[in-house]
Amino acid sequence: MPRTLVVTAVDAERDAVAAGAPFDVLAGGVGPAAAAASTATALARRSYDLVVSAGIGGGFLDLLGDRALVVAERIVAADLGAETPEGFVPVTGLGFGTDTHTPPEGLVRDVARATGAVPGDVLTVSTVTGTAERAAALRERHPRAAAEAMEGFGVAEAAALHRTPVLEIRAVSNPVGPRDRAAWRIPEALAALTAAFSALAQTGAAPWTP
Numbered sequence: 001m002p003r004t005l006v007v008t009a010v011d012a013e014r015d016a017v018a019a020g021a022p023f024d025v026l027a028g029g030v031g032p033a034a035a036a037a038s039t040a041t042a043l044a045r046r047s048y049d050l051v052v053s054a055g056i057g058g059g060f061l062d063l064l065g066d067r068a069l070v071v072a073e074r075i076v077a078a079d080l081g082a083e084t085p086e087g088f089v090p091v092t093g094l095g096f097g098t099d100t101h102t103p104p105e106g107l108v109r110d111v112a113r114a115t116g117a118v119p120g121d122v123l124t125v126s127t128v129t130g131t132a133e134r135a136a137a138l139r140e141r142h143p144r145a146a147a148e149a150m151e152g153f154g155v156a157e158a159a160a161l162h163r164t165p166v167l168e169i170r171a172v173s174n175p176v177g178p179r180d181r182a183a184w185r186i187p188e189a190l191a192a193l194t195a196a197f198s199a200l201a202q203t204g205a206a207p208w209t210p
């Protein structure tokens, strides 16, 4: 029986996923470093066939419109690199590391079909975008970005270390742009997360068999 590990940032996200399906779900902390450490520790204790980074996230509404869910075609470390007078240079442009993980195409397609999620790039940032200028800079560098969050790349790095396929699923709680924390629609996003994992479990297909 295939085993799937879902890694969220906080307890509320963990509980939302668990309410949808009885997978192993871990609240691994906020940010890429906490996510990588927690995921690597979990994968060292037990092997899994799939790791899913899941939670709420900011949406690029020019691409998403009012659609509430995103599945990552690529998981991109959007602020891992160097600022230069000519602009941002990703870590790969500096000659080392990686800045992108690519989930299995077939699984991305299956998730999109089962949940209605929009496939696109999901950016991992260490600082939540809070201005229109920053949002525009990200859009220019990442024309296929559909969402940003803070953990996907960390989860993906740990999964890669353990040679385990990875996915990222984000329910949109707020637009990527000028900060307005009071307007974040967290309960709605958590409900969308529950519905997504419930839909995946109901497919009855591997690797979603709980």
Ligand SMILES: O=C(O)c1cccc(C(=O)CC[C@H]2O[C@@H](n3cnc4c(=O)[nH]cnc43)[C@H](O)[C@@H]2O)c1
Pocket (backbone or CB within 6 Å): 009, 010, 012, 013, 029, 030, 031, 055, 056, 057, 058, 059, 125, 127, 128, 129, 148, 149, 150, 151, 173, 174, 175, 176, 186
């Ligand atoms: O206050 C709450 O009830 C609550 C419930 C669930 C989650 C939270 C969080 O604040 C989670 C932090 C988490 O959210 C992701 N996130 C959400 N929007 C963005 C964004 O625009 N840019 C980057 N990250 C975002 C992120 O992955 C954080 O881990 C609160």
